[in-house]
Amino acid sequence: MAENFNHTAGFSWLWKMAWRDARASFGKLGLFMAFIVLGIAAVVSIHSFGENLKDNIALQSKSLMGADYIIDSDQPITEKVSHIIDSLGGADASETSFSSMILFPSNGKTKLMDLRGISGGFPFYGKIETTQNDPVDFQQQNAALVDATTMLQFGLKPGDSIKFGNVTLPILGRLKSIPGSSSIFSSIAPPVLVPEYAVKSSGLIQTGSRIDYNYYFQARAGQDMKELDEKLDPVLDIENADIDTHTATSERLGRRYENFGKFLNLVAFIALLMGCIGIASSIHLYIKSKLRSVAVLKCLGVSRKQSFLIFLIQIALIGLLGGVAGTTLGVLLQQLFPAIIGNLLPFEVEITLVPEAILMGISLGFFLSLLFALQSLVGTLYVSPLEALRVINDRKNASLRARLAILLAIFVFIYLFSYFLLGDWKFAGYFVLSLLVIFGILTGTSQLFIVSVKRFFPKKASFIARQSLLNLFRPNNQTLMLVLSIGLGTFLISTLYFSRGILLKEASLDAQANSPNLILLDVQTEQAKNVSETITAEGLPVLDEIPIVTMRVAELNGKTTQELKNDSTSTINRWILNHEFRTTxxxxxxxxxxxxxxRWISSFDGEGTIPVSASEDFAKDAEVSLGDTVIFNVQGVLMPTRISSLRKVDWGRVQLNFSLVFPAGALEQAPQFKVFTTKAANESQSASLQQQIVKNFPNISILDLRQILSLVEDILGKIAWLVNFMAFFCIATGIIVLIGAVRTSKYQRIKESVLLRTLGAQSGQILKIVSLEYIYLGLLGSLAGILLALVAGFLMAYFLFQSVFIPSLIPFVVIVPAICALVWLIGIFNSLEVIKSPPLQVLRKQN
Structure with a gap:
């Protein structure tokens, strides 16, 4: 009979059996599908948006720059650079730009803005956008285009005027966007476009002023951007200039957003792995409930392969449906991302369908369902027909080899998919190792808790307390799965909160009573006394008067910068050789x-080599140490120095810090300018001082740190929202794991409820037992996650941010109670049927 049955039963029969059994178990398998939907949605939405971002950067690289390539310098170009520009056919457009205080005569208010003086037909790609169809021909009409948001903020309209230096121009229109303008920097110093001659004749270009000179080009037919870059970059580098092609810009922007995208991909991948834990858990309980049915089928002549394939078809189908549903949800979710982080990008992202992401999502749903279900499915291969008569065989030894092979396949998959997301095998290894450590700690925590409850069980406690604790280690308990899911989600949210706090801690203006919130730049030496008097006349303190001397590295340990630039074996960081240092x-x-x-040397008597203190960053990048010699070019004068000390600098502090500091007596006679800092108690004091400074000293720029820090907090807030969004998937997947675990053990709980009622327990007592159990699980999972986040926060503060970690109590007083309440509500809601089921009804079902 068995031989005939095996011969006639083909795929059609297996499909029918799988469908009939799945239909009868729809509730359990439906939850199994829900486990993977959220994880797939997270991965697909992030990956799809990342691909859209990459494609948009490639397509819009010319529009982002406004030209095919740019030659730029932060000082007037040399004769050689001028010859190079002429050899390229001459620049098609040019720009002289810098940040400057702009005065609005109509209301007397001022604003730090990015003053861009343009001549020629720039931009050649993309366009200057204005609001309400305002004209854009500001060069022909000798007028200005002013940032639209600034005009709205200060109540300006076309026809009003702006004043910078000794130049006054009418406002032609409201500027919405222009190629080459960073949206983040524009929030601090919004752009204002004027004819280039106006900038050059404003009188604002003085010693110490940071001026950018840009020369824009349209490529000739067939001109290779990469070849042009490789040919001109070394030559221009020597002349303290640079070439930037649209292809290089595309690559640079891609790298800038790629790391952030990789981080979000990893968080989404963790959410997916949480779903996989749910898959393994639910399938384990599902298959366990089907083992007797498998034994019956084998008694009827079904082979072990056929019984295995019946459930394999079920899992594959549900995984495929889950992949399709998760992919669809992910495609819809990615539509939200441009609205969330739009102002972090220098362009608008056009969202399109990404076939690779769609195929990946569907394939992941199918493949992961099978992979993480195989551990339980292989158990059906070793079911004996005798189990139909409740004779239990030990299948562990027989299936050990298969289980180990499946476990190895799971770890290989995690590593390979991590490598796919990160593109670096070492980072992928670190990620997998970190994941194993976190999972191991959470697993160990739950097991330690179970062992501790068993060993120190309070035998004299009340009936309700004893029963709730027993539930934590009884058969079919949920402790491990729930601690993993709740702990991991809590860990992600808390780690984000702690890291955000680290970033903002040093940036707090109120951290110290004398922390400056206004910085006055480019104060000429002859203006210093009058500027100081102006500050004090406004009732504000002069916190710092810092002299600034500009210089460049001319020689390092006997080798000139030119020799080092030509040395292909040199590993000295290029910025050291090209940078114009601001020193004090x-x-x-x-x-x-x-x-x-x-040793810090406080003064120099004028004899011998000048001792100088260098920051650790400078020493590392310049490859110098104590006693090494560095010759600086101080505006044409060579100044020999030696490294006398190395400083650890906290660059996160809201104050001026320097890579190089000279002792008193060394640079007093050098050409210099000054920086003043002060602290305004409120916005009106700040505005009043700015108006007086711009009126009397138009060359001075003022940085209002309140606005800058507000922007930083806004950016961090948006990034935090995205990471929290991903953490939500982990929490949501954990919630589904919780629901699934409760539902799959529902009948076991009903049987226990009947036994307790038979012994005299009331429904209220059973409800209290269930409540305490889920409160224990919520507390254990959330506290374990937060404690892990504390360790992660300390490590990030110490190794990544070089800062002191001061943990916040917010996660303990907000996140822990919130998660405990959520776990309790879900546990109670899913247990109501257990409590309400009549004992007679349960006994009939059991029979």
């Missing part, structure tokens, strides 16, 4: 500095 001189270190090597 003083007789003591400040609060944000700490001497880590050498």
């Amino acid at each position: 001189f003083r007789d003591s270190i400040i609060a944000s500095e700490e001497i880590v090597e050498g």
Whole structure:
């Protein structure tokens, strides 16, 4: 009979059996599908948006720059650079730009803005956008285009005027966007477009002023951007200039957003893995409930392969449906991302369907369902027909080899998919290792808790307390699965909160009573006394008067910068050789500095080589140490120095910090300008001082740190929203794991409820037992997650941010109670049927 049955039963019969059994178990398998939907949605939405972002950058690279390539410099170009520009046919457009205080004569208010003086037909790609169809021909009409938001903020309209230096121009229109303008920087210093001649004749270009000179080009037919870059970049580098092609811009922007995208991909992948835990858990309980049915089928002549395939077809079908549903949800969710982080991008992202992401989502649903279900499915291969008569065989030894092979396949998949997301095998290895550590700690925590409850069980406690604790380690308990899901989701949210706090801690303006919130830049030496008097006349303190001397590295340990640039074997960071350093001189270190090597020398008597203190970052990138010599070019004068000390600098402090600090007596006679800092108690004081400074000293720029820090908090808030959004998937998947675990053990609980009622327990007592159980699980999972986040926060503060970690109580007083309440509500809601079921009804079902 068995031989004939095996011969006639084909795929059609297996499909019918799988469908009939699945239809009868729809509730359990429906939850199994829900486990993977959220994880697939998270991965697909993030990956799809990342691909859209990459494609948009590639397509819009010319529009982002407004030209095919740019030659730029932060100082007037040399004769050689001028010859190079002429050899390219001459620049098609040029720009002189810098940040400057702009005065609005109509209301007397001022604003730090990005003053861009343009001549020629820039932009060649993309366009200057204005609101309400305002004209854009500002060069022909000798007028200005002013940032639309700034005009709205200050109540300006076309026809009003702006004043910078000794130039006054009428406002032609409200500027909405222009290629080459960073949306983030524009929030601090919004752009204002004027004819280039107006900038050059404003009188604002003085010693110490940071001026950008840009020359825009349209490529000739067949001109290779990469070849042009490779040919001109080394030559221009020597002349302190640079070439930037639209292809290089595309690659640079891609890298800038790629790391953030990878991070979000990993968080989404964790959410997917949470779903996989749910898959393994639910399938384990589902298959366990089907083992007797498998034994009956084998008694009827069904082979072990056929019984295995029946359930494999079920899992594959549900996984495929879950992949389709999760992919559809992910495609819809990615539509939200541009609205959330739109102002972090220099362009608008056009969302399109990404076939690769769609195929990946569907394939993941199918493949992961099978992979994480196989551990339980292989158990059906070793079911004996005798189990139909309740004779239990030990199948563990027989299936051990298969289980180990499946476990190895799972870890290989996690590693390979991590490598796919990160593109680096080492980082993928670190991620898998970190994941194993976190999962291991959470697993160990739950097991330790179970063992502790068993060992120190309170035998004299009340009946309700004893029963609730027994539920934590009884057969079919949910402790491990729920601690993993709740703990991991809590860990993600808390880690984000702690890291955001680390970033903002040092940036708090109110952290110290004398922390400056206004910085006055480009104060000329002859203006210093009058500027100081203006600040004090406004009732504000002069916190710092810092001298600034500009210089460049001319020689490092006997090798000139030109020799080092030509040396292909040199590993010295290029920025050291090209950068114009802003340095200062003083007789003591400040609060944000700490001497880590050498000795601080406070003064120089004019004899011998000048001792200088360098930051650790400068020493590392310049490959210098104590006693090494560096010759600086101080505006044409060569100045020999030696490294006398190395400083650890806290660059996160809201104050001016320097890579190089000279002792008193070394630079007093050098050409210099000054920076003043002060602290305004409120916006009106700040506005009043700014108006006086711009009126009397138009060359001075003022940074209002309140606005900058507000922007930083806004950016961090948006990033935090995205990461929280991903953490939500982990929590939501964990909630589904919770619902599934409760539902799959529902009948076991009904039987226990009947036994308790038979012994005299009331429904209220059973409800209290269930409540305490889920409160225990919520507390254990959330506290374990937060404690892991504390460790992660400390490690990030120490190794990544070089900051002191001061944990917040917010996660403990908000996140823990919230998660406990959520777990309790779900547990009670799913247990109501258990409590309400009449004992007679349950006994009939059992029979």
